[in-house]
Amino acid sequence: MDKLQPVRGTRDLIGEDFARFQHVVSAARRIAALYGFEEWATPIFEDTRVFARSLGETSDVVSKEMYTFADRGGDSITLRPENTAGVCRALVSNGLAQAGLPRKVFYAGPMFRYERPQKGRYRQFHQIGCEILGAAEPLADAEVIAAGWHILTELGIAEGTVLEINTLGDMPSRDAHRAALVAHLSEHRDRLSADSQVRLDKNPLRILDSKDEGDRVLLADAPSIHDHLTEAAQAHYDAVRRQLDSFGVPYRVNPRIVRGLDYYSHTAFEFVTDRLGAQGTVMAGGRYDGLVEEMGGPPTPSVGWAAGVERLSMLLDAAPAAPRPVAVVPVGEGAEAAALDALQALRRAGIAAEIAYKGNVKRRMERANRVNARAAVLIGEDEVARGVAQLKDLDGGGQREVPLAELAVALA
Ligand code: ATP
Ligand code: MG
Secondary structure, eight states: OOOOOOOTOOOOOTTTTHHHHHHHHHHHHHHHHOOOOOOOOSEEEEEHHHHHHHOOSHHHHHIIIOOEEOTTTTEEEOOOOHHHHHHHEEEHTOOOSSSSSSEEEEEEEEEEEOOOOOBBBBEEEEEEEEEEOOOOHHHHHHHHHHHHHHHHHHOSSSSEEEEEEEEOOHHHHHHHHHHHHHHHHHTTGGGGGGHHHHHHHGGGGGGGOOOHHHHHHHHSSSOOOOSSSOOHHHHHHHHHHHHHHHHTOOEEOOTOOSSSSSTTTTEEEEEESTTTTTTTEEEEEEEOOOOOHHTOOOOEEEEEEEEEHHHHHHSSSOOOOOOOOOOEESGGGHHHHHHHHHHHHHHHHTTEEEOOOOOOOHHHHHHHHHHTTTTEEEEEEEHHHHTTEEEEETTTEEEEEEEEEHHHHHHO
16 A cells, blocks of 8 residues: 555644644643633534634635535534634533623634645644633723733744734724725726625625735725724724733734634734744634624624644744653563562652663663653662662763662652
8 A cells, every 4th residue: 555644734743843732732721721711622523504604605714715524414514614613603502602701711723724735834733712702892802812912922932923903893884994995996896806806796895805916906095994983993992902002912003904704893913923934823813793693692792813833833942841751770570570669659759750661771771861861760689679779860970879769759
């Protein structure tokens, strides 16, 4: 048989790759807990309607990127391309949308999008995310952003990233903006990309997110949402920025941010870096006041973000080193039982410890070096008789005799 390879756009996480990945996720989990986020895990596949309804049929994700298939029972299933819709669906399915809000949810897990794979862009990738469900106040926007900023700071990558923020306005602002945009773009209809000509009829605001260069030229002097904000939308936006200042989170206003999914309104933001080439957005989100209703729940204004774990991992200087183990080395067969006993005593005390499955002392010491052991515990029959072990420092090279009962303390 041909040698099997991982499917295009998927990766194995091994060694240093896994260490970086794990460091990002565990730091995020720890910081999110400081802000009162509880972790949820929702299924990686859902009824296709969960996404088709919420993300918008003209969004790139729904129109081109979803892994959708009929399962053996004929139901249409989609591998989740993101987790916000799933969290909102779970809030409603579990009867949590009626009381006890706001609820703060953290998640981490794999997502799936049929995209052209390249550096920082995969078909199976991973996201961490924070959502605040059931809070209309601008302070929720500011706090969820502050949590994201804190995570980037904890990972040591805040310095090289910039928070860009914008408002998409509320419904009346968007209606007014949409009308002005359609009037403007209709004059240049034939110069728009084919995709955007379709969007002009179906969902004109989506054109603002177009990556087509010709579209971008036409958009340069298109009407801005900022000329159409209602008083309430302006007040929300002003409050978020004021509170970000109070939280000590630096940001830059970028009126071009629109976000790729349909469910956003009011605040939209992205943390961007120039260190990842074209894949420069590491964390992105905004306010989505209508999504829980789309899932059949009551009006539940919400705000959140998602970040790409692979992109964050690439920005890390280095993953923290794994704890170095202690190698337990029986000297002669008669010492095996005592060696295994010492091995388990160390592990029970929380000290990483290893034993080779075979070999003479020389081989076992070679193995100890290969696993980067910091110390070796040598136990021979003479040591067993006296209840001691020889403790050898594998960095300094010194050796001393330690009672077996005191090994864990000596190695702590
Ligand atoms: P992009 O503009 O890079 O396609 P997006 O707007 O589609 O991003 P979101 O849906 O907002 O991305 O997802 C949030 C984050 O998830 C992104 O900022 C990015 O870090 C990460 N992400 C999205 N798609 C991928 C992918 N295919 N591979 C790796 N990471 C991804
Ligand atoms: Mg995308």
